Amino acid sequence: MKVTGYRTLRTVHRWGRPVGDVNGFIASGVTDVPVVIVETDVGIEGVAIGSHADLDRLFPAIEGQDPRAVTTLYDAMLARVFKSSHAGATFGGLGTLDSALWDIKAKAAGEPLWRLLGAGDRFVHGYASGLDAALSAEQLETLYRSFAERSFTSAKLKGGRNVEADLRRFAVLTDVLSVNTPTPALMLDVNECWNLKQAVRYVSTLEEQVDLTWIEEPLRRWDATGHARLSRSVKAAVATGENLTGLELYRPLLDAGGADIVQAGAIWGITHFLRVAVAAHSRDLPVSPVGLTANYAVAAAAAAVPNHLSAEVQDLGVPVGLALDQQIVDGGIVLGDRPGGGIEVDQHLIAAAREAGDWEEPAGPHVRPIRAGLRLVDNGTWGE
Incomplete structure (x- = not known):
């Protein structure tokens, strides 16, 4: 079995409420969900959600390799980006590919991942x-x-x-x-x-x-x-x-x-x-x-x-x-x-239900306020 390619999708999570933390929140309650599907030459596909970051730089480390050698391939991806660092967003892409490989490994074994x-x-x-x-x-x-x-x-x-x-x-x-x-x-x-x-x-x-x-x-x-x-x-x-x-x-x-x-x-x-x-x-x-x-x-x-x-x-x-x-x-x-890992994808439903929404929008919780940790008196509001 060999890894032959990957493809990406984006869907959304509709929380039905504002979501966030003390750094900010998303009033719409609609957040972005990146999906990665890793393909093999035997038709088994690994599905994972997480991040699309730096997939093009990471994928050569696993392309053509047996996906069942997951931990070896994990270290190969780390080695692939060691000069520029695997930290930050790159680590999200790496983790998502890793999870897709585990999905393939479990499917090939005919076992649930747990x-x-x-x-x-x-x-x-x-x-x-x-x-x-x-x-x-x-x-x-x-x-x-x-x-x-x-x-x-x-x-x-x-x-x-x-x-x-x-x-x-x-x-x-x-x-x-x-x-x-x-x-x-x-x-x-x-x-x-x-x-x-x-x-x-x-x-x-x-x-x-x-x-x-x-x-x-x-x-x-x-x-x-x-x-x-x-x-x-x-x-x-x-x-x-x-x-x-x-x-x-x-x-x-x-x-x-x-x-x-x-x-x-x-x-x-x-x-x-x-x-x-x-x-x-x-x-x-x-x-x-x-x-x-x-x-x-x-x-x-x-x-x-x-x-x-x-x-x-x-x-x-x-x-x-x-x-x-x-x-x-x-x-x-x-x-x-x-x-496998227990995630199934309906690509037609995703395409039909596509709508705007992004977890990393400027108003959201992933932007640290300038005065965080520097307030003498805190009024509990966002963004100042």
Whole structure:
């Protein structure tokens, strides 16, 4: 079997609500979903969602190769771009090709990916996380009630700009999730909007009223020492790592004791997640994949590692034209038996439903405000 080519598609995810974080939000609730399909000479195709970045530079590393040699090809792609760096957007393209190769490998074996990777249980524990910074209290309650109806007992807010508002929002979550447990796990994700002392003050104030399970991305992603100091200063666990593009970037963070919960962005692919999980496991740390809507197949990898804690479940819907072999029930994800990573594409439906929408539009959450981490008084508004 040999890799012969690839093709790309774009669809959209219709969230039905504004989505974003404290850095900004997309009012339309329509986000861009890149799809990559890797082709082989035997007709088996690998499907992955994630990124179209730098595919033309990465693909020569796998063209003509046996796609079942996935980890070898992953390293070949890293080597292909080592001079210009695999960081940033390039790592997204690399992770997407990697996930497509894993899909091919599992399909060739006639196995669902979770079983091919060695998992003994198809259930993946999850927590609810609605990209909810722009939602009103009523919208917040409606959203998380839909998760509570599926037996979720833990949830993560986007926040970090106004402590009184965050406390009110946590009260909504506590009330909604109390139908399943008297002590829901509550987390806060601030998407790198603080400096160290802001983080200590804010989390300490929250912890006077909320039993915070973890604080996520409190500081800039590379601040290993700062994360370690924060972990020693608050009761909540520090969760970070989702934006680190490559295993080598975890070394200073882990060596400094800067992560209590090691995260990996789902968009970076399956091999990356597996390697991060091993690195975390060597230090007796749990691992948690972030943003499964950017790469659903990583749930299969989560099922296969011994230190998986919980996976971020952001929405109960799926992108237009995609079908997933999984169910969101019982507070997590139940993976199916279809060979491969469980993603099927209806290209005709995607073509018929095409509409504008882009996750990286200027108003969206991927543009860091100039004054982030530099505010003496924070009024909780976006963009200043």
